[in-house]
Amino acid sequence: MGRVARILFKGQPAGHLIETERGTRFEYDSGWQQDIACALPATRREHEWPIGLHPVFEHLGTEGWLREGQARVARLAIEDDFGLLLRYGADCIGAISIGAETEGTRSDAFVDPTVNPGRTVSGVQRKLLVVRGVTGFLPAPAEGAAPFIAKFNSDANPTFVRNELLSLRWTAAVLGRDEVTAFEAGGVGGVDDHALIVHRFDRDAGGRRLRLEDCAQILSKPQGRNHRGKYEASYEEVAGAIARHSARPVIDLARFFRRLVVYALIGNCDAHLKNFSLLERPEGLRLSPAYDVLNTLVYGDRFDGEFALALGGRRRQTGEIVREDFETFGREIGLTSAAIRQTFADLKRGVAKAAPLIRPPQGEPPDGFVHRFSEIVESQCLRLLP
Known part of the structure; x- marks a missing residue:
């Protein structure tokens, strides 16, 4: 043994x-x-x-x-x-x-406090568990609560933090604040980089642990070579996991459908199995708030434009998915045609409300980050929310 x-x-x-x-x-x-x-x-x-x-x-x-x-x-x-x-x-x-x-x-x-002694947090992005100090955030020590996750830019891409902050703000405006994890910007002592600070929802106000399982765990998908196993599945499989294990499957399937359409609108091609989780609530397991939202289309050839998981039996480019694909998917996971129409109507109103958040700042050149970000979102919205 x-x-x-x-x-x-x-x-x-x-x-x-x-x-x-x-x-x-x-x-x-x-x-x-x-x-x-x-x-x-x-x-x-x-x-x-x-x-x-x-x-x-x-x-x-x-x-x-x-x-x-x-x-x-x-x-x-x-x-x-x-x-x-x-x-x-x-x-x-x-x-x-x-x-x-x-x-x-x-x-x-x-x-080494920058690897969180005794603690671990999954994901490929540079991140640490942190605590709030007197003047800012600090890497979490080995003992005590660690209620925040700090996410940093990669060496290859200095805009990840800016991208996720903008993506989370826009998504929260479209879906509603409670549908997205709480977050803020900040710095972490000992780390020379700006950070996105995400509030952990797998701990309650008293610091007690809550059950949280991502869909790679629920579906027993091995990490696989180069941690690519989280992409070897379909959104139908995610819906099936929600239907089997959610305490309110009808509500959570509708929330999942709405969230998936929003990810297509914002150009998030990295919504893999680990980005959908079930969280313990008083009534049982429920779909967790959205997290790890990123406009990956803004990076062009550096990121695959393919939607992270299969949809409708095959893999496809995010820019090729049309509204009818989502309508078919919605019906297959049990939503009524009326509920699907209402979802698109609600999202159209939410997109209009969120538009000022991605308006390019005055003086930014046409090839600036926010210009490119907003152009992708506008293009996707015109295709999916005509």
Whole structure:
């Protein structure tokens, strides 16, 4: 037997994750009755995964910049998913955490606050868990609450933060403020870069953990080579997950449909499985607020213009999707024709209300960022909301 991790749910011991010859096995503790994930029903005491970590746990881990930093500080191979979770999994997104480990997997000898000791946050973009200090935000220490996520520009693209701030503001104006995660701009001590600060919704006002699962976890999609597994699915599969697991499936399917059309309007081609999640509410699991919204079409050839997941049985370019495609999709996931018409009417009013937010500033040249951003949104709106 390989390494063993103690799995906690909302801070309570729920079971063990055990390395097998090539994969992993999760075992619920005797007497534990609550599901810790949609893909790990407690009615089955053991859940085997043949190769690597089970996706429920694999998708808790980091990607890209933060993963490289974690592996360097912990002196682990960058491919060691299990080891990185043992080292940094005490505070993960959602209610699952890694609370105990085999001897020698965690060390306090090498501490770098910019990799969040003992904490992890998934995603490929440069990001950190942070806390609000007296004069600004600071990287979260190993202990205590970490209620914010700071997202930074990449070395290759200095406009990511500006883009997501503008995209979130526009999306919130179109869909309604409660439909989008709370956010603000700010700086983080020790990091020489402007940041987008996202308020975590997987923690309540008292800092208690809330269950949150993205659709890659719910659908048990492995990360795959180069973390591309989150694109190997369809929006119909996402709708199916919502229909099966939401406490209010009719309402949440309508919210999901509306959100998907908005992503096409804003040119967001990166709405993959990990960007749709179910969040614990008093009534049960519900579609979470929107997050990770970016106008990727503004970057031209540097980003694939293909819609992130298949729609209507095939992959297609975002600029080729027409209103009839969405209408067909809406009917297939159970929406009435009247509800679909009302959605487009509501979105048209929302787009008009949000128009001033993406108006280019006076003096910006025609090839400036906001000019290009607004031109893409206007073009998409003319096609989908005639």
